[in-house]
Amino acid sequence: MSIVTIVGAGMMGSAIGFPARENGHEVRLVGTPLDRAIIDHARQTGEHPTLKRRFPEGFKFYQIDQLTEALEGADLLVCGVSSFGVDWFCETILPIIPESLPVLSVTKGMQDNEDGSMIPYPHLFAQKVPGRNLSLNAVGGPSTSYELADHDPTEVCFCGPDIETLRWIKSIFECDYYFISLSTDVVGVECAVAMKNVYALAVSLAIGMSEKREGVIGKEHYNSQAALFGQSVREMRKLLALIGGHDDNIIYGAGDLYVTVFGGRTRRIGTLLGRGMSFDDAMKELQGVTLESIVIATRTARALRRMIERGLAKEEEFPLLLHVDELINNGKEVNVPWKEFETERF
Amino acid sequence: MSIVTIVGAGMMGSAIGFPARENGHEVRLVGTPLDRAIIDHARQTGEHPTLKRRFPEGFKFYQIDQLTEALEGADLLVCGVSSFGVDWFCETILPIIPESLPVLSVTKGMQDNEDGSMIPYPHLFAQKVPGRNLSLNAVGGPSTSYELADHDPTEVCFCGPDIETLRWIKSIFECDYYFISLSTDVVGVECAVAMKNVYALAVSLAIGMSEKREGVIGKEHYNSQAALFGQSVREMRKLLALIGGHDDNIIYGAGDLYVTVFGGRTRRIGTLLGRGMSFDDAMKELQGVTLESIVIATRTARALRRMIERGLAKEEEFPLLLHVDELINNGKEVNVPWKEFETERF
Numbered sequence: 001m002s003i004v005t006i007v008g009a010g011m012m013g014s015a016i017g018f019p020a021r022e023n024g025h026e027v028r029l030v031g032t033p034l035d036r037a038i039i040d041h042a043r044q045t046g047e048h049p050t051l052k053r054r055f056p057e058g059f060k061f062y063q064i065d066q067l068t069e070a071l072e073g074a075d076l077l078v079c080g081v082s083s084f085g086v087d088w089f090c091e092t093i094l095p096i097i098p099e100s101l102p103v104l105s106v107t108k109g110m111q112d113n114e115d116g117s118m119i120p121y122p123h124l125f126a127q128k129v130p131g132r133n134l135s136l137n138a139v140g141g142p143s144t145s146y147e148l149a150d151h152d153p154t155e156v157c158f159c160g161p162d163i164e165t166l167r168w169i170k171s172i173f174e175c176d177y178y179f180i181s182l183s184t185d186v187v188g189v190e191c192a193v194a195m196k197n198v199y200a201l202a203v204s205l206a207i208g209m210s211e212k213r214e215g216v217i218g219k220e221h222y223n224s225q226a227a228l229f230g231q232s233v234r235e236m237r238k239l240l241a242l243i244g245g246h247d248d249n250i251i252y253g254a255g256d257l258y259v260t261v262f263g264g265r266t267r268r269i270g271t272l273l274g275r276g277m278s279f280d281d282a283m284k285e286l287q288g289v290t291l292e293s294i295v296i297a298t299r300t301a302r303a304l305r306r307m308i309e310r311g312l313a314k315e316e317e318f319p320l321l322l323h324v325d326e327l328i329n330n331g332k333e334v335n336v337p338w339k340e341f342e343t344e345r346f
Numbered sequence: 347m348s349i350v351t352i353v354g355a356g357m358m359g360s361a362i363g364f365p366a367r368e369n370g371h372e373v374r375l376v377g378t379p380l381d382r383a384i385i386d387h388a389r390q391t392g393e394h395p396t397l398k399r400r401f402p403e404g405f406k407f408y409q410i411d412q413l414t415e416a417l418e419g420a421d422l423l424v425c426g427v428s429s430f431g432v433d434w435f436c437e438t439i440l441p442i443i444p445e446s447l448p449v450l451s452v453t454k455g456m457q458d459n460e461d462g463s464m465i466p467y468p469h470l471f472a473q474k475v476p477g478r479n480l481s482l483n484a485v486g487g488p489s490t491s492y493e494l495a496d497h498d499p500t501e502v503c504f505c506g507p508d509i510e511t512l513r514w515i516k517s518i519f520e521c522d523y524y525f526i527s528l529s530t531d532v533v534g535v536e537c538a539v540a541m542k543n544v545y546a547l548a549v550s551l552a553i554g555m556s557e558k559r560e561g562v563i564g565k566e567h568y569n570s571q572a573a574l575f576g577q578s579v580r581e582m583r584k585l586l587a588l589i590g591g592h593d594d595n596i597i598y599g600a601g602d603l604y605v606t607v608f609g610g611r612t613r614r615i616g617t618l619l620g621r622g623m624s625f626d627d628a629m630k631e632l633q634g635v636t637l638e639s640i641v642i643a644t645r646t647a648r649a650l651r652r653m654i655e656r657g658l659a660k661e662e663e664f665p666l667l668l669h670v671d672e673l674i675n676n677g678k679e680v681n682v683p684w685k686e687f688e689t690e691r692f
Contacts (some may be wrong), residue, residue, distance in 0.1 A: 142572035152556060153684050155573035163692040179573070179684045183691040210498060222605045226488035227501035227525070230601030233579070234594060246691060248580060254600060255576030259568045338499050338525045345529040345592060346509040 001025055002075040002172055007067075007093055009035040009042070011051045012106045013080015015145035019178040021056040028070045029055075030062040032085055039063050053149040071097065076169060079105035079125075083292050086121060090128035102135040102165055104158065109292065110194045112299040116306030118243055120190030122160065135165050140189040141181075142255035151177040157252055158182055159189040188245025192253035195239055198297035199232035199253075200260035201270040202324050205334055208274020225261075231320050231341045232257060238317055239300075242307060266293040279328045294328055301325035316340070347371055348421040348518055353413075353439055355381040355388070357397045358452045359426015361491035365524040367402040374416045375401075376408040378431055385409050399495040417443065422515060425451040425471075429638050432467060436474035448481040450504065450515055455638065456540040458645040462652030464589055466536030468506065481511050486535040487527075488601035497523040503598055504528055505535040534591025538599035541585055544643035545578035545599075546606035547616040548670050551680055554620020571607075577666050577687045578603060584663055585646075588653060612639040625674045640674055647671035662686070 004020045006013050009031040021027040031039035041049045042061045062070040071077070077097060081089045086107060097103070105125070110118045119127075122136040137160030148154050158166050158180055166182040174180050183189050206224035211217050236253040240246075260266055269291065272282035283291075301321060307313040315322065319340035326332040350366045352359050355377040367373040377385040387395045388407045408416040417423070423443060427435045432453060443449070449471070456466045465473075468482040483506030494500050504512050504526055512528040520526050529535050552570035557563050582599040586592075606612055615637065618628035629637075647667060653659040661668065665686035672678040 142576065143569055147567045147569040150567065151559075152567035152569045153552070153573060153682070154569040155576065155684065155687055163690065179688055181687075181689045181691075183689075185691055206499070213497075220608075221493045221496065221498035222608045223489055223493040223498045223500040225608075226601040226605035227499060229604045230488065230501065230597035233600045234597045237596075248689075248691070250583075250596075251576035251580045254579045255572040258575045258604075259572035262566075262568045262571075336499070338501065341501055341527075342525055343527045343529075343594075344509065345527075345531055345594070 003028065003073050004076045004078060004172060005030060005070050005074040006078040006080045007089065008032055008080030008082075008085060009038045009048075010080055010082055011048070011145035012143075013078065014048050014051055014055070015053075015148045016078060016080070016106050016139070016173070017059060018056055018149050019173045019175045021059055023172065023175055025172055026060070027058075028060045028062055028074070030067055030070045031064060032081060032088065033064050034085075036063060051145055051149060053146070071101075074101060076172060077101050077103045079103055079107055081107055083107055083109040083295065086124070090125055094125060094129045094132070094134065097134070099133050102137060102169060104169055105136070105138040107138075108140070108190075108193050109296045110191055110299065112303035112306070114306070116303050116310060116312065118187075118191050118194070118300070118303045120186055120194070122186055122190070135162065136160065137166060137169060138186065138190055140193040140256075141252045142259040144259060148178065153177050153179065155179045155181070155255070157189050159184065159186045161186070183246075185246045185249065187243055188240060188249040189252060191243050191245055192236065192240055192249040193256050194296050195236050195300055196253050196256040196260055197266060197293040198300050198321055198324050199236060199257050200266040201273070201293065201297060201328070202232055202320050203228045203257065203261045204267045204270020205274035205336060207267070208271040208276075209334065209336070211271070212275045227338070227341065228320065228336070229257070235318050235321055238313075239304070242313055260293075265291070269294070273327050273334050276333055278331060278333065280331070297324060298329060301329070349374065349419050350422045350424060350518060351376060351416050351420040352424040352426045353435065354378055354426030354428075354431060355384045355394075356426055356428055357394070357491035358489075359424065360394050360397055360401070361399075361494045362424060362426070362452050362485070362519070363405060364402055364495050365519045365521045367405055369518065369521055371518055372406070373404075374406045374408055374420070376413055376416045377410060378427060378434065379410050380431075382409060397491055397495060399492070417447075420447060422518060423447050423449045425449055425453055427453055429453055429455040429641065432470070436471055440471060440475045440478070440480065443480070445479050448483060448511055448515060451482070451484040453484075454486070454536075454539050455642045456537055456645065458649035458652070460652070462649050462656060462658065464533075464537050464540070464646070464649045466532055466540070468532055468536070481508065482506065483512060483515060484532065484536055486539040486602075487598045488605040490605060494524065499523050499525065501525045501527070501601070503535050505530065505532045507532070529592075531592050531595065533589055534586060534595040535598060537589050537591055538582065538586055538595040539602050540642050541582050541646055542599050542602040542606055543612060543639040544646050544667055544670050545582060545603050546612040547619070547639065547643060547674070548578055548666050549574045549603065549607050550613045550616020551620035551682060553613070554617040554622075555680065555682070557617070558621045573684070573687065574666065574682070575603070581664050581667055584659075585650070588659055606639075611637070615640070619673050619680050622679055624677060624679065626677070643670060644675060647675070
């Protein structure tokens, strides 16, 4: 039996504790300063208030003031904050843990550098605590927290620098509904997964466009969604090649795109934009929804534009990504460049 | 203005006439001997009985006895039969047309050879009329007939041996809702599209499995669908490499997989199998549904098994395809080999 301490009691941070606890490990869930109400609620009811699922028997709950106690004897630390909490995690948690404690991050995303390169969170973590030799690993692949907690069969990829450490972390979580591939290609896995944010928004545009054309909310067409899905796969593969990630990682990009179009919040914003709403108006309508996806989409587009400026990428190879960027960052109205997706191969 | 003669008045054969007619071309729709009622209905009502859409103004309708009249002066022949009508088309139509009349086939699928190679319909057509020098082209990519007729933006790929001919055919159909890429990689395009049949069934298994687990019909989960979608993309790319098709064709495979999971009939059979029903029982429940997809899935699996026998492919690289084959051809019950999808990359 190992001790798994999770810092960040959001939905995914909490849900990944389910397979570990059900495998018999001790799981300690520590709320961030923003999670106090979640921890209180969990203690009182045994349920997570937004995940709306009962925690497995024996889950332990800690407020941030009890962090030291929660870290005592821990074998694995899970970073369960959202991408908005990454700085806090790096400043508050990473400096105080022993180097012998491996970290697994469920936070999905990346940051972009001045030169247009994209840096996945595990590498960002390492930069934020220079001189510390931590084992920093991350989870990629299509997994919504609700469905993981519901035991829906889920395939993810754990990535990190050392395959032996990854195998050990896998042994804690693997079970008959949680299947785990391993990869040392951290940039490839994490960036494939981050990229899906911009493309989930892109595919969802077709939903709003067909609603507008038909004059019926909820009337979906799939030819146009499939056209955008296909173009997304093409552009994601080109992005993967640009950042030097292995091409097989497209399965995480495509799978995560699929799950985000159907199960995620990004669909709502894409649908509103597809109906012809401006980004600002759509944001007003979705007040209160955390839009990590917009932040990540913007970073992806900014990185691409810098690579184009530097002659490393061609503008005409990414018409869909650049259109979405125009929608969310330059106030443009939807006007999908369908014709630019056409190719000739001979 | 050109004259487009379509032989086969099924849904896709009919729907592809919409953009041509709306572009001002003369469109002549000829029913096969099995399509008599469709042509009668179209003449009386101006509607297609199963597509349930009004034909554009000026569409012309012909029974098979009027074939000669319908071919008179034609500039392009569209093969609109289902894959069950391919032999009839090759025996009845191809021998009598002039070599100067290009053919565009909307029939999707392929046949498998003894050696495990897969032969797309345009190449099969050529084999069936030896000595004739016909221009044989085909349409691939995600497009349901209903949605094409409804002007939902649709991206397809026309493939054939000669890029100039393809450009001319494209000029007849291209419009503000029908976007056409061109490719001389006929094997790659057509096989990518054929492969999606087996994988659409595979992804749909997750729908029935989650219904069964939850005890609620229509209760969907997306983690498991996304896991199967990702594995499908991986296996389709490997199949494409095996047959020597260009890797970018995965966008047609992935797009067509997406549209088939959501808009197609294959979803129904996959869902029933996912609930644990045997293939025979599922077939009984779906009486009357044309299951081209099962035929194509079986051919794909048979081709793969021969390639494995010949040492050209590895069994462990296609766990999902081989499982679906076990379900539909060997009476097995669903038991998705999730663990076999796990990989290690280091």
